[in-house]
Amino acid sequence: MKILVIGSGGREHALAWKLAQSPRVKKVYVAPGNGGTATSPHLHNLPLTDIERLADFCVAEDIHFTVVGPEAPLAAGIVDHFRMRRLRIFGPTRGAAQLESSKAFAKEFMQRHAIPTAAHRTFSDPAPAHAYIAERNCALVVKADGLAAGKGVVVASTPEQAHAAVDDMLERNAYGVQHGAQGARVVIEDFLEGEEASFIVLVDGRNVLALASSQDHKRLRDGDQGPNTGGMGAYSPAPVVTPEVHARVMREIILPTVQGMAADGHPYTGFLYAGLMIDRQGHARTLEFNCRLGDPETQPILMRLKSDLVQVLDAAIDSRLDTLELQWDRRTALAVVMAAPGYPEAPRLGGAIDGIPEPAEDLQVFHAGTRLEDGVLRTSGGRVLAVTALGDSLRMAQQRAYVGVRQIRYDGMQFRQDIGWRALKR
Ligand code: AMP
Ligand code: GLY
Numbered sequence: 143m144k145i146l147v148i149g150s151g152g153r154e155h156a157l158a159w160k161l162a163q164s165p166r167v168k169k170v171y172v173a174p175g176n177g178g179t180a181t182s183p184h185l186h187n188l189p190l191t192d193i194e195r196l197a198d199f200c201v202a203e204d205i206h207f208t209v210v211g212p213e214a215p216l217a218a219g220i221v222d223h224f225r226m227r228r229l230r231i232f233g234p235t236r237g238a239a240q241l242e243s244s245k246a247f248a249k250e251f252m253q254r255h256a257i258p259t260a261a262h263r264t265f266s267d268p269a270p271a272h273a274y275i276a277e278r279n280c281a282l283v284v285k286a287d288g289l290a291a292g293k294g295v296v297v298a299s300t301p302e303q304a305h306a307a308v309d310d311m312l313e314r315n316a317y318g319v320q321h322g323a324q325g326a327r328v329v330i331e332d333f334l335e336g337e338e339a340s341f342i343v344l345v346d347g348r349n350v351l352a353l354a355s356s357q358d359h360k361r362l363r364d365g366d367q368g369p370n371t372g373g374m375g376a377y378s379p380a381p382v383v384t385p386e387v388h389a390r391v392m393r394e395i396i397l398p399t400v401q402g403m404a405a406d407g408h409p410y411t412g413f414l415y416a417g418l419m420i421d422r423q424g425h426a427r428t429l430e431f432n433c434r435l436g437d438p439e440t441q442p443i444l445m446r447l448k449s450d451l452v453q454v455l456d457a458a459i460d461s462r463l464d465t466l467e468l469q470w471d472r473r474t475a476l477a478v479v480m481a482a483p484g485y486p487e488a489p490r491l492g493g494a495i496d497g498i499p500e501p502a503e504d505l506q507v508f509h510a511g512t513r514l515e516d517g518v519l520r521t522s523g524g525r526v527l528a529v530t531a532l533g534d535s536l537r538m539a540q541q542r543a544y545v546g547v548r549q550i551r552y553d554g555m556q557f558r559q560d561i562g563w564r565a566l567k568r
Contacts, residue, residue, distance in 0.1 A: 144169045144203055145452065146188070148196065148220070149211025150176050152479075152510035152528040153437035157209060157451075158185050159506065160444045164452035171205070177519050178509025178527075193220050200229050206452075207232060207459055210412075213434050217243040217289060221412070232455050234412040234433045238403055241414075241431040244322050245329045246287045248431050255402035257395055259428045262331035266324065268312045274330060275304045281333035286311045286319040287326075293486075294319050295370065297333065304330070336421040337564065338429070339380045340439045341391050343416075344454070345400055347409040349463035351454075352392065354446055354470050355383035356439040357564065362486065364560045371486045372525060375561030377476040377536060378442040381568050382420050391418065391426050399431070411458070415439075441508045441530045442475035473504075476539040477530040478547050478561050482511065483554025485524040493553040495519045495526070499546050504532040507546060521552060536565050 143166050147158045155178045158170045162184040172179040173196060175187030190196050193215065200208060207230035210216055219236035233239075240247040246264040251257075264287070265271035275282060284307035286294030294317045298304035310316035311328045319326075340358060344351045357380035362368035383391070395416055403410040415432035435443075444451070448469040457466050482489035491511070498507050498519070508530060511523020529546040533539030540562045547557060 143167055143206040143452075144171065146171045146173060146196070146200060146205045146208040147211060148173055148208060148215055150174050151211060151437050151523075152508040152525065153435050153440040154211040155179050155182075155508040155510070156441045156444045157211060157435070158182070159508070160447065160451045161209075164450045166452055171203075176509045176522070177512030177514040178507070180514045193218065193223050196220070197224055197227050197229060200224070201227070206230065207455060209233070209455060211434060213239065213242050213289060213432065216412070216433055230459050232412060232459050234410055235408065237408040238410045238412070239433040240408070241403070241410075242433040243289055244287055245285045245430070246327055249329055249331070251402060251406070252428060255398050257398050257402070257428060258426065260331040260334050262329050264327055264329050265308075266312070266327045268308055271308045271312065271328060271330060272305055275301050275308070278330075278332075283331050283333055284308060284311065285329045285331070286317055287324075287329060288319040288321045290317055290319045293317050293370070334419040334421075334427055334429070336419040337382045339383050339418050339420055340376075340436050341383065341396070341416045341418055342435060342439065342443070343396055343414050344458050344463060345410045345412060345414050346458045346461040346463045347404065347411050348400070348461060350392070350396055350400055351458075351463045351466060351468060352388070352396070353468070354378045354443050355380040355388065356436065356443055357382065358436060358439050359558060359561055362556070364558050365563075369486055371481070373436070373438045374479045374481070374558045375477055376436070376438045376442050377474060377539065377562050377565060378439070378446055379474065381565050384424065387420060387424050387426060390424065391416070395426060395428055437510070438477045438479050438528045441477040441506075441528045445475040445506060445530050445532055446471040446473065471532065473532045473534055474536045474539045475530060475532050476536065476543050476562055477508075477528040478543045478557055479510075479525050480527040480529065480547065480550060481525050481556040482521045482523070483556060485556060489524040490554065491521050491523065493521045495521060496551040497549045498527070499549045504542060505546050506530050507550075526552070526555070536562050540566075
């Protein structure tokens, strides 16, 4: 059978790599793909992004199913469109994807269904937003409403920073956010203390199957300093997600979300990612929902998945997730992201990449921002590679990943030296 993966990042390389391991799969197309998917066995890049043409391709090539990596095509309604044409696809509809595409939708949804999250208000006018900041008198987080490629969130430790963020978002759209139908809006919420984790599940409209837990590192520099990025590294499992925390998150957050979406007329299908803040007592609150897999969390999670992902996604598309159990490698997986010089503000691209180690049972280098040009591999995006390793302990996975990282060369490469530090400190 033939499968189509939509997207071009490290997450999509990992998805395609895993799907291609199924004995039933002959070819995995990746649209548009990257330099890694261009050169891996059984993977083929497809230079298409238009939804209609992708659907035509699926008909012409008899694609068994399509799985969508990034949020943009989901928010644009690719799932609704494919279903209208009776094509098998795994992901949320446009309506359900609002859980990610609108912070205001997500917060109102959580409030309505009593799902634990930070106290918040939504504003479209600057004056009442400034008044709320003055009156709230605590550390706040200001979030632009709309798709922002991970950049529309300002953690304000002082009221001045919060006021400035409101002006940047409502008066100038300084972060280049893609606004929804209601125009520019901001969500202002209380700052929550604790440790973050990524909790990702598969949903078939009704049934839920949890993936292994994970944690990513959003800041650019060691010790979680510097600007926020899409993610500089990740590992699975996340020790902060104990069995008790896991059970609680399923009961208090995931199941009410799936039931609430169905009750509200947007039955959820696809990967659902809850970004959690977990406090010292093990209470979890939802920071955000994503309607997709995390990047780079997917790379370590899929390194550990032993089950056949084609069977799993078939069951999900056919609403049979209640018949499955996932098998996991007991080892820890850890991914170190290698980024381009100047990332995240102004990545400088085009440099030649050398020394990528050969894949091994315990090491895979997933490509993100790379392209193949006349046989030369070059950087083409802010996050370039995710060097992902398995080890019997987190420390061993970390050592193995950094052995891989040290073999790779390109001008100005940036990476963190401390991926996994929170888990090692516990
Ligand atoms: P978001 O896109 O909403 O997940 O926000 C991006 C990052 O900002 C999160 O991963 C957190 O590190 C931080 N953040 C967001 N909301 C809060 C909050 N209420 N309290 C503390 N940190 C937050
Ligand atoms: N690594 C965070 C995300 O995928 O949103």
